[in-house]
Amino acid sequence: MTEREGKSPGGWQLNCPVSVRDHAECVTLAHGEGGRLSRKLIQERILIILQPVSSQSLDDAARLPHSGQPLALTTDSFVVTPLFFPGGDIGSLAVYGTVNDLAVSGARPRWLTLSLMIEEGLPLAVLERILESVARAAGETAVQIVAGDTKVVPRGAVDGLFINTAGVGELLEPVPPGPAQLQRGDELIVSGPLGQHGIAVMAVREELGIEPLPQSDSGSLFPAVDQLRLTLGSRIRCLRDATRGGVAAVLHEWAEACGKTLSIEERTLPVTPEVRGISELLGLDPLHIANEGTMLLAVEQGAAAEAVAQLQTIPGMERASRIGVVRERGVAPVTVQRTLGVEQPLADPLGSPLPRIC
Template sequence: MENNQQNMTGSWQLNCPIEIPAETDCVTLAHGEGGRLSRKLIQERIASVLKNEFLETSDDAARLPRVDGPLAFTTDSFVVSPLFFPGGDIGSLAIYGTVNDLAVSGAHPLWLTLSLILEEGFPLMLLDRVLQSLAEAASSTAVKIVAGDTKVVPRGAVDGLFINTAGVGKLTEPVPPGPAFLREGDELVVSGPIGQHGIAVLAAREQLQLDPLPHSDCGSLLTAVEQLREALGDRICCLRDATRGGVAAVLQEWAGSSGLTLSIDERCVPVTPGVKGMSELLGLDPLHIANEGTMLIAVRQGAGQEAVSVLQSLSKTADARLIGSVKGRGVAAVTVKRTLGLEQPLHDPLGSPLPRIC
């Protein structure tokens, strides 16, 4: 009996159930198991690119300095397909999307967290491209990535790479009061051409051979928001980046919060020829198509043209336009005067014409 136990003990060895290759050009499950490959991935590929004083400690939580005054906090997830599209990629999209959410909420972005959910087999070369894009976008907005997490899931569990972020920013006065405080006569401004992101992602996803190729408006709205707030102060009622659901979704939300009717003129809404042509071909309404660097702004009566002038002085928002106004609640919550002059209700899209766009 004793000899049998010794034989059994001698033949049994501790082995990792996941094979750890010496060198690999793709993400493996071992990269997510907390061992040598996990440390190598985080230290050599992630932290080295996103490096700052908060990440150097490698603690479980970032130790942040004291901030006087109230904070804004947001979170977002990014599952865009494809990961790379004309005008951007999932990396820049994650940074700009989170920064924009803070900016239009009346906050100056300070810190972000970054969580990566990687699919087994994802090429490390593509991960490097995404990380470099993340770093460049963070640098351009002066926001620091202070904490994060990395998980690896089996093949087929995700589509290559998903990203989750959280962002913290300092609220600066005067904070726009929000759509519940809209009044009759307030004016509506859009910061630039609409629908570019959704059409760019669609063209890349379906490999449409278009000339010129549509480009996403993916970018930071931080400078535009800060310039606008400095010039107009408390005459700004609310701001919102028009992402999923496009301008129509923002208008519906604002109408619901205010109990008023928001009315726009389609002839005043900037749309590029490429987006207009693709929308007509596919039977889509540009007002329903997602943006990632375009916002809707509501200002007090008489301040619309000044807001447009401020925005047009910046390259990112040079095509800003005054597109409508706020009215007493009528039959419809949102109305649009179409090209031929007929005013009609503008509803939310019934389905999702362009899924996986952010």
């Protein structure tokens, strides 16, 4: 246990909503060794909770019900700390994150895999709480968890719990052509206020003592993407959930992909008072802070008003906003028209100051 001494309370201890007694049952190394305890853990703790969203046993490769549609495949690992944060936890985040990767690629999320990397000593009650959250999010987003894996590593080899979810979805026509196809005049939209996830995780992790705690936007983007597909169809160029690096990172990636300048207006950016306050306090720009249920999208010139009106009917997206436009490449790949009128290049930082946010 010595390697844990002096370590800050990451993992499950911080902000954990489960009351864990001193001698609570914990995950042991033997739970991960493939023997009887492994089978008991999987059958009696994991499969029981996931059963409503899982049609088969989780230890083999799963057969996907045949559909004629083309498929999309994605993967994401989640290392967020703390495991529980205002507005979500690592379990729901692992489902929504992969669901969103599929949704913004133009696919209907259908099947997920779930791989748990557990630190020896994690209380079973904490694991179960997280699996319940996985099951709830999978039920809400209508995905089935069809294959799984469980590893237990000795204390200190992983901090609490990491989760990987891979996802398969069915591509829906028309599939957005992607950022390489951005045209001059295309309009840029965000679906909601910026930076809520990053600020929520940081406020609780750094124990900033803010009341009420800012909430993560962690949630599924598929209903919004699907509604836009049905009404705007091929007028959608590309979509992306603005996770690590925030909206700024997506803007820079898209500018690189199309070779044009993406130009946004500061006064149109939706930001909640809590996120604005904490960002100012810490010297952060909400454009660079992670979201987990907010996307950037680009639509054909003239389609933004309809797209924004549509998004604003969706709960949580009332503040969807047209934030800019695509231009021929100018002095910088991404520019911001500041509220006072100056147009400046938007910084493309080497990294962001918020590790383990997702």
